[in-house]
Amino acid sequence: MIGAGVLAALAGPAAAQKLDPRLEAVLACPRITDAAQRLACFDAAVTPLRQAASNGSLEARSLGPKALDGKVRATKGQGYNNLLVQLENGDRWLLTLEGNERLPKVGSDVTIRRGALSNWWFKVDKGQTFQARFLGQPD
Known part of the structure; x- marks a missing residue:
C-alpha cells in the first residue's frame, strides 16, 4: 500500500526533484529480475520508509507533515x-x-x-x- 502511494506521489514533475534516499531504495527494487531478490529488496526498503511516514520525517510534502x-x-x-x-x-x-x-x-x-x-x-x-x-x- 505504501509503495503504491509512493509511486503515485512521484509521478510527473515531482519525479524530477531530488528524491529521499528511502524512496530511491524502493524505486530501485523493480529493476531486480530475480523474484526472491526483488521481494527481499522491497522488504528491506519499505521498513525505513514506513517508519519515516509514521513519525512525519519524510520530506515529500504529500507523504507527511513538515513538523509535529x-x-x-x-x-x-x-x-x-x-x-x-x-x-x-x-x-x-x-x-x-x-x-x-x-x-x-x-x-x-x-x-x-x-x-x-x-x-x-x-x-x-x-x-x-x-x-x-x-x-x-x-x-
Missing part, C-alpha cells in the same frame, strides 16, 4: 463539523469537530501526534484535542 508542532496561521470552516487549519510552516490539517470545542485561534500553539490506527491527534495550547487528517502543503 507549530503555530496556527489561519483557520476556515469546511462544511459541517470540519475546520481547515494552516500552520505557519504551510502544513494544512482538517480537524473533525464533535460539539462545543474551543476552536483554535490564529497564533495558537499546536502539537500533533500519530494515533494508533494511522490517524492524527491535533492538540491546541495544551488543551483541546481534535482528530485530524493531514492535507499537505498548498500548491
